[in-house]
């Protein structure tokens with residue numbers, strides 16, 4: 001999960017007369033209201049969410065196949081019931097609320113379901129705030145609920161979550177919000193760990209291969225002090241370009257990309273067996289990521 005920027009201005013389809021009628025109906029029917037997918041999931045809203053979330057799931061960052069059928073629109077605050085509180089009617093007044101709609105993959109949507117734990121159950125709101133302006137996910141009254149699930153548009157998930165060298169998501173600095181978000185959406189599903197691990201291993205293999213080729217050529221005398229930096233620049237270019245690209249927010253699992261770059265040593269140097277040319281890799285990384293010398297600029 002990473003921070004996602006969504007403009008506060010609501011899409012016109014969510015403030016149309018038609019939608020307002022559905023909101024009114026939800027307010028009357030409360031927990032019996034049947035959420036209308038064709039209203040909150042109307043074509044322009046779907047399109048907008050896909051673009052804001054770069055065709056990714058807001059929770060697990062998996063790429064969602066652009067053929068719409070795979071994209072779910074998750075209600076951050078569950079609309080029909082709340083798993084943690086059987087008395088709760090669900091946040092029925094937020095069914096058509098822009099800040100409550102999150103682009104989501106099928107599996108996260110299913111795993112999360114109606115879960116919405118709070119730090120303390122006594123803070124939970126049971127009915128619509130009188131002032132409709134407070135219905136936004138980041139309003140004072142909603143923030144006072146102190147939800148445990150991170151909201152990609154409100155929280156800064158990067159401060160709560162990190163990716164381990166084996167592709168697992170872990171809470172950062174003991175964050176309870178990080179830990180709960182992992183549990184609620186099952187962010188360490190086997191398939192997700194395998195995908196992330198495959199990407200990490202792929203980069204590690206390529207970096208190692210290149211470092212070994214340079215080591216061999218040094219031993220053969222083909223690389224010396226004079227051409228060392230140029231050779232490193234040339235041979236590592238594609239790998240470091242890829243590594244840099246993987247942290248772009250529009251890339252799948254970009255939190256992992258950010259973590260790989262930030263913790264290059266633990267991901268790619270400490271994991272190499274003794275005898276492998278760690279020194280070459282350390283020099284190459286410094287060359288590419290020292291602000292002044294980077295060939296990636």
Ligand SMILES: [Zn+2]
Nearest residue numbers: 057060105108
């Ligand atoms: Zn997902």
